[in-house]
């Protein structure tokens with residue numbers, strides 16, 4: 211039976227018992243930034259990210275049989291508690307993908323999620339949350355229909371579904387580095403799905419990301435609102451061109467193991483993202499004074515010590531410090547002695563290159 215055959219039929223006749231599936235899916239850090247979207251969650255430029263290892267969402271999705279009415283019925287739990295605001299976003303998402311998963315209007319769903327990273331750390335959780343949910347949906351889909359997708363078809367379908375929840379989530383379904391958005395340098399790349407970066411020099415598999423928490427508060431301009439502000443942005447055309455070139459150059463650096471080019475592109479992307487925010491029609495700034503102090507110090511320390519360290523920023527004030535395994539001891543010392551010095555909250559999250567989502571059940 212195919213999905214379209216199924217659209218008009220009754221799942222309840224096939225599903226007599228609740229079915230439970232579960233995935234752990236990580237967050238990712240963008241190195242070339244997705245900033246600006248169009249249509250149904252299509253990016254205006256290609257982006258390239260590294261999937262993390264320790265910061266992940268675990269989701270358990272259970273489908274119960276019920277009479278079909280075409281509407282999504284979701285009971286949402288976040289870290290053991292019902293969460294109306296997040297549940298609402300998840301319900302809206304599920305309703306919006308009933309064209310892909312028509313059975314969503316024919317079951318009752320219970321979604322239980324938890325994050326390994328603190329909720330209040332100012333870390334965006336939408337990439338891990340939506341990728342975990344999309345993977346659960348694709349697993350349920352396969353179980354209901356007995357569809358035997360091969361591993362890569364399964365991941366592409368999950369990436370497609372995750373994108374519709376949150377753009378950056380489509381990159382989290384793959385291990386290591388992935389690209390979302392059409393890039394002339396990567397055959398098979400697409401605006402609809404992310405694809406894994408095929409050629410990665412071993413040194414880039416030893417990349418670490420320590421997130422230095424400058425402020426835990428939720429940011430006052432959401433990513434979605436930030437994307438909106440790229441519409442009609444005076445630098446939009448130049449930015450789209452630059453992101454294309456940076457994707458090409460970063461792919462080359464990752465392939466050849468060129469750390470110096472990697473550092474230059476990654477920092478330029480972080481500055482560009484925040485410059486685009488500041489120069490949008492209704493400009494805004496998400497960096498804090500402490501963000502500026504730390505990134506300035508990282509650049510100075512790189513010069514003074516010769517260590518291969520660099521930073522990137524998300525749409526927020528916290529700093530992702532990137533470095534390689536072989537310099538971990540020296541960098542950890544600098545973090546304590548130099549970088550977290552005036553950081554009142556004195557909080558960090560250690561993460562690294564990850565191997566992608568894991569199916570739990």
Ligand code: DP6
Nearest residue numbers: 240243244257376377378433434525
């Ligand atoms: C700055 O993926 O959170 O982190 O698609 O509206 O959910 P929506 O936005 P989101 O935007 C991420 C923006 C970014 C850059 C990136 O991850 O590429």
